[in-house]
Amino acid sequence: MTAPMALARPSPNALWEMDRRHSLHPWTNFGPFEREGSLVISRGEGCYLWDAEGRQYLDAVGGLWCTNIGLGRKEMAQAIAEQAERLAFSNTFVDVTNDPSARLALRLAELAPGDLNRVMFTTGGSTAVDTAVRTVAYYQTCMGRPEKTDIVARDYSYHGSTYLAQSVGKRPGDRVPEFRYKEEGIHHLSVPNPYRRPEGMSEAAFCDALVAEFEALIARVGADRIGGFIAEPIQASGGVIVPPEGYLRRIWEVCQRHDILFIADEVVTSFGRLGHWFASWDLFGVQPDMICTAKGLTSGYVPLGALILSDRMWEAMAADGSRWFTAGFTYSGHPVSCAAGLKNIDIMEREGLLAHADRVGGYFEARMAALADLPLIGDVRGRRLMLCVESVADKATKAVLPDEANESKRISNAAEAMGLLVRPMGHLNVMSPPLVITEAQVDFIAETLERAIVQVTDELVREGFRLG
Structure with missing residues (x-):
């Protein structure tokens, strides 16, 4: 008896053709895609x-x-399936939570450096960065500094593909003329790429110049207007750029002097990529005010991101008890995703x-x-x-x-x-x-x-x- 058509597995060529005719891929290059498919x-x-x-x-x-x-982990699939059967969805808006979300928030607080004990779950890295950048303005306004909302990033940075996250990033090729980007209130410093430093300049002198550039930007724009600085510890999609020795620590110290929040975009560098849960403190001696993470948080098994912020920020934002933090996503703290995150951490710890x-x-x-x-x-x-x-x-x-x-x-x-x-x-x-x-x-x-x-x-x- 012939199997029902609904259960028939499409041929490789049929799958290729379905995708070519109906999919719009991230970063599609239209000509080659229409000719060659995926x-x-x-x-x-x-x-x-x-x-x-x-x-x-x-x-x-x-x-x-x-x-x-790694892919194909049966215990990950089982954890995801069991959670989907037990509780496939529960929103975390206002005053509702779920078991895996609460437990994963605690685990992230335990793993994150310093007083980064508060967690906002997002759908991925882009939305974690988007939330972090918005939170700069929220926090600074709570501190009585409503004009201190500008953001400083670097050339060749990639921070995601929401409207705000891609506006903050500045990787060559991402800024196409057909899209629009936010320009006001976003500033970019030179890429800290030692390989491309000026000829004849030592790496130490290059680092000095980069820090001086940041200080000059603050003097020009005004410390009363710059609310946050965002950096990947190692710039990933911008070219795997490892900054000069001491650069990140010195930039962080400048931020400390001027009450500028330091956002560490660890969407790539966290969860073991560099041999640590988080790289900011362990590798670079920087205690961020916020960390953005995703990717390795679930090892890609299901989508999940997180913004981890300091107790100090929480206390300022919650100070008078009447404010609302009006940001979040339908899938924030998704129980299946959080169950995957918990199992992922368990595997990483157990296997060293x-x-x-x-x-x-x-x-x-x-x-x-x-x-x-x-x-x-x-x-x-x-x-x-x-x-x-x-x-x-x-x-x-x-x-x-x-x-x-x-x-x-x-x-x-x-x-x-x-x-x-x-x-x-x-x-x-x-x-x-x-x-x-x-x-x-x-x-x-x-x-x-x-x-x-x-x-x-x-x-x-x-x-x-x-x-x-």
Whole structure:
């Protein structure tokens, strides 16, 4: 007897065509998408993905910086299913909560540094940042400073894709003329990228210049108008940029002197990516007023984000007992998502994944560093399980190839054909593998990416591109 059509599994080509005809993807590039469609992923386990045709790939991208505990965990699926059966939804507006939301709020308060003991659950990283930026104005107004609402961010920053979060971020390529962005009250400082510092300037002098730039901005705009500063400890999608030694601590100290709230966007860097629950204090000596987190909070199994804020801020906002905090989302504190977050933390603690990420991440850094010897590679940078390689046309001048070379996409395509997924961005190829990755899998990444880079380098030379 023929199976009902509703249960029939579409062919790989049918799935590809459904997506091509009906999906609008985040960051769609219309021409290539309409011609080539998408890679259809059908299954995942650990660090591996399989496409609809059955081909296997090692996912060195980690989803989007997020599949920290690896895919296919039965106990995660069971925790999600059990919670969905017990209580699939309960809103957390005003004076209602649920068991997993309350318990996860406590766990985050226990893991976060200092007095960051208050948690606002969101739908993801973008909405966590959006809420944090809005909360700057709320807090400063409660403190009797209603004009102190401007926000300072950095060039090459990425903070999400809501209207406000994308306005605060300033990554090349994100600001397209067809969209509109908020400009008033948002300021941007130079990107703290040591690789691209002025020629002849030491890293220490570069750090001094960056801090001086912030102080000059405050003097020009007025400390009475700047309410918050937002920074990723390591700028992720903006190029895996590790700031100069001491930079973040000194910027934080400037914020302290001028009553400017320090927002740490740890959507990527938290939950083990750098070997710590949170990187701000443990790696950079910064005690933020707010931390934004998401991604590794549930290892991508279900959507969830959180804004974690200080007791000091809470006390100021709640001071007279009559105010309303009119922000939130239907899915804030979603019981299924919070149950996933609790199970995710349990797995990470039980398996010692922070220590594992630190150890294997050190090996990853060492193996990838060797790629800097290749003619096409100008810089290999990042920390632990958050790295990238930057392609250049000339190592001495650090000049990049023209856009038509499209070398990072060609490298990722070549790697994909060899069973490895890396993420092309501009002139970069970015990697953020799951925390469960092994040294043998790191070897595969390094060896396969090297083969892909060599292959593309040869192609570029044959096509007449000049390489230093």
